[in-house]
Amino acid sequence: MTRILATAGAETRIAIRNRWVTIAILTMAVFSLVLAAAGSAPTGALGADALSVTIASLTSLAVYLVPLMALLMSFDAIAGEVERGTLSLVLTYPIRRAEILVGKFIAHLATMTLALAVGYGLAAGVTIAMDAGAVAGLPALFRLLWTSVLLGAAFLCLGYALSAWAGRPGAAAGMAIGLWLVMVVLYDLGLLAAIVADGGGWFTTDAFPWLLIGNPADAFRLFNLGSSEATSAAAGLGGAATSIPLGLALASLLAWPVIAFGLAVLSFRKVSP
Amino acid sequence: MTDYRMDRVLTKNLILSNVTKTFGPMTALDAVGLAVGPGERVALIGHNGAGKSTLMKIILGLISTDAGEVTVRGAAPGSGVARQHVAYLPENVAFHPALTGLETVRTYMRLKGEDPSGAMALLERVDLGAAAKRRIGTYSKGMRQRIGLAQALIGHPRLLVLDEPTSGLDPVSRREFYNMLDVLAAEGASILLSSHALTEVEARTDRIAILSRGRLVADDTLSGLRRRANLPTHLHVRARPGSADAVAAELSGWRYNGTMVELACAPDEKLARLGTIAGLGAQVEDVEVIPPSLEDIYSHFSQIAADGGTP
Numbered sequence: 020m021t022r023i024l025a026t027a028g029a030e031t032r033i034a035i036r037n038r039w040v041t042i043a044i045l046t047m048a049v050f051s052l053v054l055a056a057a058g059s060a061p062t063g064a065l066g067a068d069a070l071s072v073t074i075a076s077l078t079s080l081a082v083y084l085v086p087l088m089a090l091l092m093s094f095d096a097i098a099g100e101v102e103r104g105t106l107s108l109v110l111t112y113p114i115r116r117a118e119i120l121v122g123k124f125i126a127h128l129a130t131m132t133l134a135l136a137v138g139y140g141l142a143a144g145v146t147i148a149m150d151a152g153a154v155a156g157l158p159a160l161f162r163l164l165w166t167s168v169l170l171g172a173a174f175l176c177l178g179y180a181l182s183a184w185a186g187r188p189g190a191a192a193g194m195a196i197g198l199w200l201v202m203v204v205l206y207d208l209g210l211l212a213a214i215v216a217d218g219g220g221w222f223t224t225d226a227f228p229w230l231l232i233g234n235p236a237d238a239f240r241l242f243n244l245g246s247s248e249a250t251s252a253a254a255g256l257g258g259a260a261t262s263i264p265l266g267l268a269l270a271s272l273l274a275w276p277v278i279a280f281g282l283a284v285l286s287f288r289k290v291s292p
Numbered sequence: 293m294t295d296y297r298m299d300r301v302l303t304k305n306l307i308l309s310n311v312t313k314t315f316g317p318m319t320a321l322d323a324v325g326l327a328v329g330p331g332e333r334v335a336l337i338g339h340n341g342a343g344k345s346t347l348m349k350i351i352l353g354l355i356s357t358d359a360g361e362v363t364v365r366g367a368a369p370g371s372g373v374a375r376q377h378v379a380y381l382p383e384n385v386a387f388h389p390a391l392t393g394l395e396t397v398r399t400y401m402r403l404k405g406e407d408p409s410g411a412m413a414l415l416e417r418v419d420l421g422a423a424a425k426r427r428i429g430t431y432s433k434g435m436r437q438r439i440g441l442a443q444a445l446i447g448h449p450r451l452l453v454l455d456e457p458t459s460g461l462d463p464v465s466r467r468e469f470y471n472m473l474d475v476l477a478a479e480g481a482s483i484l485l486s487s488h489a490l491t492e493v494e495a496r497t498d499r500i501a502i503l504s505r506g507r508l509v510a511d512d513t514l515s516g517l518r519r520r521a522n523l524p525t526h527l528h529v530r531a532r533p534g535s536a537d538a539v540a541a542e543l544s545g546w547r548y549n550g551t552m553v554e555l556a557c558a559p560d561e562k563l564a565r566l567g568t569i570a571g572l573g574a575q576v577e578d579v580e581v582i583p584p585s586l587e588d589i590y591s592h593f594s595q596i597a598a599d600g601g602t603p
């Protein structure tokens with residue numbers, strides 16, 4: 020435990036000094052404030068409170084931003100130590116490889132959680148200040164927060180796996196951006212194209228829901244937008260999204276960090292310093 | 293220290309036998325055997341790519357062997373027991389530039405299960421007390437190297453494996469470094485270090501192991517190596533002005549730069565030759581005995597190995 024905390028402590032300092040903490044908090048704060056201001060404009064027609072409108076936009080933002088931040092924070096974690104030569108040194112200390120990963124993970128996840136909490140908190144503050152009725156949306160905001168943390172956890176671990184696999188920081192950075200593009204952008208486009216081509220056949224009814232849930236980013240979006248009527252109304256979702264059981268989306272969100280951590284450990288074991 | 297005597301009786305801190313390691317078609321280490329006991333300082337020398345760093349990584353359990361056996365304090369390399377007792381200084385290590393020296397050493401102390409409050413004392417031992425609270429990014433090359441040394445001193449290691457520990461250190465720091473090793477060795481620690489600086493190794497270690505293309509071609513004390521190499525000793529004779537030619541002819545040596553005469557002789561002829569020189573009386577002003585240097589010995593053993601012979 021001391022060893023994990025020692026690693027986490029050093030990584031936290033590095034995150035602070037490298038301005039990661041500042042950048043993450045500022046990014047989240049700016050985007051959240053902009054979305055909150057936009058969402059507080061009187062809409063009325065949607066039948067949703069102002070905070071639910073904001074949450075719907077925050078969800079769409081987080082789907083892109085949270086995986087990106089997580090990958091940018093994690094791609095250097097192992098490849099960087101290999102390059103500096105500190106990995107071979109650390110591995111001669113009485114610490115297991117999984118413990119090194121856990122230490123880094125704690126530091127990075129704490130940074131992300133802090134940034135998300137500040138961003139979402141600011142958004143809630145602004146919205147509630149303008150419309151007291153918006154407090155009704157607070158449970159949904161809290162749900163958005165912890166699911167964002169889960170999404171971040173999944174992509175942090177995927178980033179570690181890449182970092183170990185790539186071996187060099189440059190390669191790891193390229194692969195991290197590639198992974199982000201594929202999992203967050205291209206995946207959805209691919210599904211969309213497949214649905215259009217399929218024209219309502221087997222793919223659309225049987226395969227599509229599973230493929231959607233299988234991707235943590237999509238599971239995150241589904242779970243948050245489908246969990247409350249107000250939010251799904253604000254997001255303009257019809258019955259389509261809600262036809263997928265939310266429990267499965269949640270299960271996917273919970274399973275991904277675990278799977279990704281396993282991948283990271285396996286990938287890290289193969290690294291020979 | 294009783295602990296030290298017990299160590300000596302019980303075990304060597306490091307034993308390698310028949311260690312072989314290949315990288316694809318290339319044999320990096322070929323049946324290497326080596327043992328280091330408590331209190332011993334062993335220098336590992338050899339040209340670039342001879343396999344020094346590879347051997348060290350094997351001792352630390354960082355890479356596996358293809359054949360042969362390694363035990364570190366009776367345990368397997370990389371095992372919990374071994375890691376607790378072994379310190380390592382990798383070649384070309386670069387600590388994170390965003391952390392201070394103190395933070396770095398404190399982190400490593402906690403990783404080793406030591407109380408981090410001793411970090412400042414360790415840094416002072418390597419003369420980094422004043423810079424302890426500055427970021428490593430602002431350190432000079434030698435200061436960074438000394439952070440590595442400080443980290444290797446954590447937790448009274450019984451075996452120190454140091455890969456080119458003096459690279460980047462100035463002459464004074466080098467001497468202080470070897471003084472530090474003397475203290476550690478006196479406390480019973482085993483030290484295995486690699487170096488390309490033969491003169492300092494010659495003076496400050498107990499035994500010298502020479503690796504040549506993955507083969508251990510020599511492993512002995514400096515005087516033992518001298519004996520086995522049986523290289524000629526050189527005598528430099530300063531003749532009185534005007535008599536250099538006569539002295540050179542008398543001793544069948546060769547003359548250089550006006551008054552100096554040089555001659556070479558087998559180690560066991562040395563005393564007889566000195567007697568002859570003394571017999572020349574007033575013709576000779578001074579004489580200097582130059583034993584074969586470690587560099588000569590090193591070339592000798594490497595050359596034999598390269599020619600495929602056994603030294």
Ligand SMILES: Nc1ncnc2c1ncn2[C@@H]1O[C@H](COP(=O)(O)OP(=O)(O)OP(=O)(O)O)[C@@H](O)[C@H]1O
Nearest residue numbers: 315318320338339340341342343344345346347383
């Ligand atoms: N991971 C590796 N993969 C392939 N070859 C390797 C690997 N590590 C070392 N080698 C090869 O093994 C040989 C020994 O390398 P090693 O680093 O042990 O040399 P060295 O004696 O430490 O040299 P130097 O004095 O330059 O530090 C070299 O030919 C090197 O190319």
Ligand SMILES: [Mg+2]
Nearest residue numbers: 344345383455
């Ligand atoms: Mg080397």
